[in-house]
Amino acid sequence: MAVKDIVGKVFDPFSIEVEKGRVAFFARSIGASDPIHFSEAAARAAGHRGIVAPPTFGFTIAMDANQSFMVLDQLGIDKTRTVHGEQEFIYHDDICAGDTITGQQTVAESYDKKGGALTFIVTKTEIKNQLGSHVCDLRTVIVVRNG
Amino acid sequence: MKRFDEVEIGEVLPEFTCPPVTRTQLALFAGASGDHNPIHVDEDAAKASGLPGAIIHGMLSMAVLGQLVTGWVPQKNLRSFATRFAAMNYPGDAIICRGKVVGKCQEGGENLVDLELEAWNSRGEKTLAGSARVMLS
Numbered sequence: 001m002a003v004k005d006i007v008g009k010v011f012d013p014f015s016i017e018v019e020k021g022r023v024a025f026f027a028r029s030i031g032a033s034d035p036i037h038f039s040e041a042a043a044r045a046a047g048h049r050g051i052v053a054p055p056t057f058g059f060t061i062a063m064d065a066n067q068s069f070m071v072l073d074q075l076g077i078d079k080t081r082t083v084h085g086e087q088e089f090i091y092h093d094d095i096c097a098g099d100t101i102t103g104q105q106t107v108a109e110s111y112d113k114k115g116g117a118l119t120f121i122v123t124k125t126e127i128k129n130q131l132g133s134h135v136c137d138l139r140t141v142i143v144v145r146n147g
Numbered sequence: 148m149k150r151f152d153e154v155e156i157g158e159v160l161p162e163f164t165c166p167p168v169t170r171t172q173l174a175l176f177a178g179a180s181g182d183h184n185p186i187h188v189d190e191d192a193a194k195a196s197g198l199p200g201a202i203i204h205g206m207l208s209m210a211v212l213g214q215l216v217t218g219w220v221p222q223k224n225l226r227s228f229a230t231r232f233a234a235m236n237y238p239g240d241a242i243i244c245r246g247k248v249v250g251k252c253q254e255g256g257e258n259l260v261d262l263e264l265e266a267w268n269s270r271g272e273k274t275l276a277g278s279a280r281v282m283l284s
Contacts, residue, residue: 029175030207046222052222056210086229087232088228
């Protein structure tokens, strides 16, 4: 499949449970010591529903749901020819320990740069929680080195 | 926390530096983040794919940059966060995070402040160019 033919594709929905231990492990691994990632009481005092995941945890949910390489696998592109070019998160609600997060990834656009030497693939993933709240939008740009 | 009317365009956020990233931290982040790509933890695999050695996960650098913002306002106030990955970090690099206020507006009944963000490594390379939008009361 050519890159331009995959634009507009909507992948199957996914669902991931957010575990308390995983949130704490993730927070420790990035050096985040804010108690909102470890303590229910501290998180609630700061206005969260429960122990809250750090701001970039949405990407880990997508990783766990095998979303990150879906486009490349579909296109048969060798991952070693690619880099993660950009990442954006737009926040609407918290991701909390105990949540069940559902989402769906769409291939939003693709474009070439440097006379076709590089192809940019942009995907968007909208995620929601078990309460029906729209939690976060992820926008990921993958850069493919051609030739 | 600052109030919206106290913040001025051009205001610089307190710099945040994460200590040199160790290979142990990369192994832990690989497990914690679910990014098991061997180029971050396996020197042989990194070299086989054409890199000089194992590289720090871009998403680890982004997570560190996020702490510059959540050190300035509570995470509850974060509305968006984005980065472009400009250069690679290697084990032993410290990550130096800088930010400044570049815009203020009111939207949807909220007072919003736009931040321009950068991360540099201890070898003097700019590795991330980013932005964030936060709400202040």
